[in-house]
Amino acid sequence: MWLLLLKFLTAHFLxxxxxxxxxxxxxxxxxxYFLAHIxxxxxxxCVFLFxxxxxxxxxxxxxxxxxxxxxxxxxxxKIKIPVLFLVDQLLHILTITTVLIVFxxxxxxxxxxNQPEFWLILIAIxxxxxxxxxxxxxxxxxxQNHKKITPLNDTDQKVLFNAGxxxxxxxxxxxxxxxxxxxxxxxxFLLAAKSIFRFGDLNNAKERHLTEYVLIGTFLSFGSAIVxxxxxxxxxxxLL
Numbered sequence: 001m002w003l004l005l006l007k008f009l010t011a012h013f014l015x016x017x018x019x020x021x022x023x024x025x026x027x028x029x030x031x032x033y034f035l036a037h038i039x040x041x042x043x044x045x046c047v048f049l050f051x052x053x054x055x056x057x058x059x060x061x062x063x064x065x066x067x068x069x070x071x072x073x074x075x076x077x078k079i080k081i082p083v084l085f086l087v088d089q090l091l092h093i094l095t096i097t098t099v100l101i102v103f104x105x106x107x108x109x110x111x112x113x114n115q116p117e118f119w120l121i122l123i124a125i126x127x128x129x130x131x132x133x134x135x136x137x138x139x140x141x142x143x144q145n146h147k148k149i150t151p152l153n154d155t156d157q158k159v160l161f162n163a164g165x166x167x168x169x170x171x172x173x174x175x176x177x178x179x180x181x182x183x184x185x186x187x188x189f190l191l192a193a194k195s196i197f198r199f200g201d202l203n204n205a206k207e208r209h210l211t212e213y214v215l216i217g218t219f220l221s222f223g224s225a226i227v228x229x230x231x232x233x234x235x236x237x238x239l240l
Contacts, residue, residue: 001104004052008061008096011044016092019044029073038066057103064095116240124232128172132224133165136217143213168217172225179229191222 019040027033045058072088079087112118171190178186 001100004049004054004100004104005097007048007052008045008100009093011041011048012065012092012096015041015044016089028069034066034069034073037069038062041065054103057099060099060103061096064099065092068092068095117236120232120235120240124176124228125173127228128176128225129169132172132221132228133168135224136168136220139220140213140217143216168221172221175222175225176229176232179226180232187222187226191218194218 015037020037024033024037028037042058042062045061049058068088068091072084075084171194174190175187178184178190
């Protein structure tokens with residue numbers, strides 16, 4: 001405990017008083033200098049505590065350090081600098097001590113990173129969220145500029161920025177989860193719910209081409225998530 005405290009304090013004092021130049025202090029309101037200061041603290045902590053399995057403690061200390069420094073910048077004109085400096089340093093030291101007390105008894109292991117299941121889940125999530133989105137966009141690209149397909153919403157309606165993208169990501173994550181959990185009924189409920197919400201827009205648009213375009217995108221989205229889920233289940237059951 002004491003050795004860890006000394007390592008944290010050494011990293012803190014080096015980061016705040018040795019490696020923080022006067023130029024960094026004067027320009028700390030600029031994001032580049034502020035982030036550079038925080039990065040130095042993070043780097044020093046990682047170097048000093050590399051073999052101590054205290055990564056979560058490092059993350060919390062760095063985040064709180066950034067928070068306190070940001071608050072210090074906001075309060076510079078309201079509180080006298082000497083008082084602000086002393087309070088800031090006291091908060092940093094109290095944070096380090098508190099985090100150490102908590103995490104010295106709650107050691108969090110990162111051994112799960114070496115498990116193939118972790119990487120399989122990570123790959124599946126990337127495939128379902130990002131890779132599939134690009135795949136669908138490429139397949140639908142010949143139809144996006146079709147002269148008979150007009151935007152679903154006119155200029156008078158307010159549309160959430162990138163809402164369709166995130167709706168697609170969420171629906172594929174839900175479908176992937178349903179397949180992994182063998183809850184196929186959930187996919188039916190999701191498809192029905194989407195159909196109900198989409199029906200009004202498509203009905204107002206009164207364009208068959210647009211309806212077909214949306215249906216193709218929906219089936220591609222649902223189908224790709226189902227395929228990824230089935231492959232995931234197969235690998236988990238038969239290969240790992």
